Amino acid sequence: MFVIxxxxxxxxxxxxxxxxxxxxxxLKVTPKRRLFFITIFSVTNTLLSSSTFxxxxxxxxxxxxxxxxxxxxxxxxxxxxLNTTYLESIFSFCIMGIGLGFGNAISILxxxxxxxxxxxxxxxxxxxxxxxxxxxxxxxxxxFVSLVLLFKKKTAISNKTIYYMVCLVFLxxxxxxxxxxxxxxxxxxxFIIMLxxxxxxxxxxxxxxxxxxxxxxxxxxxxxxxxxxxxxxxALQDLRRFKHDQVNHLSxxxxxxxxxxxxxxxxxxxxIIGTAQGLTTTAIYNIKNAALFGIIYSKMNSANKLGxxxxxQVVGVVESIPNIKISxxxxxxxxHLDNAIEATQNSNDKIIEMFILGTDTDIQFTIxxxxxxxxxxxxxxxxxxxxxxxxxxxxxxxxxxxxxKYSNVVNIIQFDNDDSKFVQIIKIKKGI
Numbered sequence: 001m002f003v004i005x006x007x008x009x010x011x012x013x014x015x016x017x018x019x020x021x022x023x024x025x026x027l028k029v030t031p032k033r034r035l036f037f038i039t040i041f042s043v044t045n046t047l048l049s050s051s052t053f054x055x056x057x058x059x060x061x062x063x064x065x066x067x068x069x070x071x072x073x074x075x076x077x078x079x080x081x082l083n084t085t086y087l088e089s090i091f092s093f094c095i096m097g098i099g100l101g102f103g104n105a106i107s108i109l110x111x112x113x114x115x116x117x118x119x120x121x122x123x124x125x126x127x128x129x130x131x132x133x134x135x136x137x138x139x140x141x142x143x144f145v146s147l148v149l150l151f152k153k154k155t156a157i158s159n160k161t162i163y164y165m166v167c168l169v170f171l172x173x174x175x176x177x178x179x180x181x182x183x184x185x186x187x188x189x190x191f192i193i194m195l196x197x198x199x200x201x202x203x204x205x206x207x208x209x210x211x212x213x214x215x216x217x218x219x220x221x222x223x224x225x226x227x228x229x230x231x232x233x234x235a236l237q238d239l240r241r242f243k244h245d246q247v248n249h250l251s252x253x254x255x256x257x258x259x260x261x262x263x264x265x266x267x268x269x270x271x272i273i274g275t276a277q278g279l280t281t282t283a284i285y286n287i288k289n290a291a292l293f294g295i296i297y298s299k300m301n302s303a304n305k306l307g308x309x310x311x312x313q314v315v316g317v318v319e320s321i322p323n324i325k326i327s328x329x330x331x332x333x334x335x336h337l338d339n340a341i342e343a344t345q346n347s348n349d350k351i352i353e354m355f356i357l358g359t360d361t362d363i364q365f366t367i368x369x370x371x372x373x374x375x376x377x378x379x380x381x382x383x384x385x386x387x388x389x390x391x392x393x394x395x396x397x398x399x400x401x402x403x404x405k406y407s408n409v410v411n412i413i414q415f416d417n418d419d420s421k422f423v424q425i426i427k428i429k430k431g432i
Contacts, residue, residue, distance in 0.1 A: 013138075024149060048069070075093055283312045
């Protein structure tokens with residue numbers, strides 16, 4: 001029974017590790033590979049812990065050796081069965097280990113409140129107690145891993161927060177050592193060894209998380225800069241092309257006028273003026289944020305190619321966008337502009353207006369577009385609702401899902417009956 005229970009709980013450990021890697025690093029593997037990892041991890045950990053339990057229970061040094069061996073073996077299994085990096089393997093195992101450490105400490109404290117002292121011998125000799133304690137431990141571990149993932153997705157981790165988290169883990173680890181290992185007898189040598197190991201682990205955790213945050217930040221900055229450079233390069237290329245073609249345009253107009261084709265000349269001039277207005281707007285260059293510049297410029301280009309007038313106004317210089325992930329803001333802006341372009345295509349007045357206003361307290365994005373059909377505003381944010389047919393209307397629902405995590409962002413969608421325009425407003429408050 002103990003072996004079966006151990007297999008179940010080591011399987012839960014494998015699932016926690018996989019879920020963390022899947023959500024934190026977007027790990028995607030085939031079902032067969034996932035099943036292989038869970039099987040080999042649970043069987044290996046069960047065999048190792050079962051075969052060495054009786055030996056290491058009475059020997060502190062062997063207990064430490066077994067822990068190190070388990071750590072190394074588990075890391076290798078994670079890396080080669082799921083094809084992750086060494087750092088990802090180590091970090092995922094450590095997160096799971098910290099979660100189990102929290103679970104152990106909290107379980108012991110809870111049982112202590114009822115004057116029930118948990119010992120290794122008691123737990124190992126009573127299958128019901130073993131299962132109850134481990135269910136409590138893994139429940140806490142699951143909550144801990146979920147909170148880590150939620151915190152990672154919601155906001156960037158500051159260095160100060162990392163230090164607080166590691167210190168808290170270290171404190172709980174010390175409490176765990178004091179209650180669990182030394183409730184019967186205290187050995188200063190063993191206590192010092194455990195503290196040194198804990199300190200080394202905490203230092204490694206601080207270093208790794210800081211390195212991970214810095215690498216991710218550099219990677220995102222590089223992607224944004226690349227997008228910015230490509231968009232800016234396209235803008236400059238369009239300007240050079242327009243300047244180069246000026247002589248040709250003037251020659252065409254001159255020929256049309258000399259042959260008394262005034263209507264054709266007027267139409268040709270209107271086309272050139274429309275193109276020039278799209279290329280010579282300088283408002284876009286007030287957007288210094290690389291990612292935001294890129295997404296807006298690309299949508300402006302798409303609109304211009306479809307014969308839609310895109311009127312952009314930017315008050316002030318827009319650089320950093322606080323309190324929201326720039327990738328998610330660009331996703332929201334992209335969805336709103338895609339909706340505007342698609343709706344404007346089928347309208348008589350093909351105009352999109354975008355107004356960006358930055359103040360000391362907030363940044364506001366306003367997008368207005370003409371449309372041929374007034375939507376039902378009470379259903380506008382429902383997933384699947386669209387005036388454009390079936391299998392459409394998922395964009396605004398995606399926006400709502402993203403914005404649920406941001407209390408400082410207001411998303412207003414309304415219809416201007418006077419101008420028959422659809423209006424989308426995003427207001428991001430600073431300092432929250």
